[in-house]
Amino acid sequence: MTATENVAAALPVATFTDAMSRLVSGLAVVTTRQATGRPCGLLVSSICSYSVHPPSVLLVVDHASRCRDPLTHCAEFGVHLLGSAxxxxxxxxASRGADKFADVAWAWDGTVPRLGAAPIYLRCTATAVFDHGDHTVLIGEVTHTEVAEGEPLVCYQRQFDWRLKRNGVRHP
Structure with missing residues (x-):
C-alpha cells in the first residue's frame, strides 16, 4: 500500500463528504446522446472552468452513473448551468428516473440534447477522459456559448434550493 493509499484509507469518508458539502457549488445538467440515439443527462456539482485558451470545462461523473458510459464515448456534450427557477x-x-427528458422542454442541437430553460448553455467537444478513484474526469472544449441573465441555482450542504444574489447569499 502506498503512502497516498494509507492516508486515503485513514480519512473518514463521512467527514470528508460533510466538509465538501460546505463548498458552495453551481449546479449543471450535462447532456449527451446515447449510442441508441436517445438523450441522457445528469446533474453535476463537480464542474469548473478549466482553460481559457482554448475555452474548456472540467466535470466529474460517478462511475455508478448511467450517463457515465455515454459521456466517456461521446464526441459532444452540453452543459446547462441552472438558474434559480x-x-x-x-x-x-439528480434522480435515477428512467426518462428524465419526459417532462422537460428540450430539443436537439446537432447531436447534443439542449434544455430549453437553462440561462447558460455550453456546447462542448470532448477532448480528454480519464478515471480517478470512483469517478471519471471529462474535459470539454467549449464550441458554443449562450448566456442569459438570471440568478444561479447552487448547492450547499446537499440542498439545491440555495440561491446566490449579487448582494450576498440567501437561503429559503
Whole structure:
C-alpha cells in the first residue's frame, strides 16, 4: 500500500463528504446522446472552468452513473448551468428516473440534447477522459456559448434550493 493509499484509507469518508458539502457549488445538467440515439443527462456539482485558451470545462461523473458510459464515448456534450427557477429540473436530473427528458422542454442541437430553460448553455467537444478513484474526469472544449441573465441555482450542504444574489447569499 502506498503512502497516498494509507492516508486515503485513514480519512473518514463521512467527514470528508460533510466538509465538501460546505463548498458552495453551481449546479449543471450535462447532456449527451446515447449510442441508441436517445438523450441522457445528469446533474453535476463537480464542474469548473478549466482553460481559457482554448475555452474548456472540467466535470466529474460517478462511475455508478448511467450517463457515465455515454459521456466517456461521446464526441459532444452540453452543459446547462441552472438558474434559480430550475430547482425542479435539478431534482429530475439528480434522480435515477428512467426518462428524465419526459417532462422537460428540450430539443436537439446537432447531436447534443439542449434544455430549453437553462440561462447558460455550453456546447462542448470532448477532448480528454480519464478515471480517478470512483469517478471519471471529462474535459470539454467549449464550441458554443449562450448566456442569459438570471440568478444561479447552487448547492450547499446537499440542498439545491440555495440561491446566490449579487448582494450576498440567501437561503429559503
Amino acid at each position: 430550475q430547482e425542479r429540473t435539478a431534482r429530475t436530473f
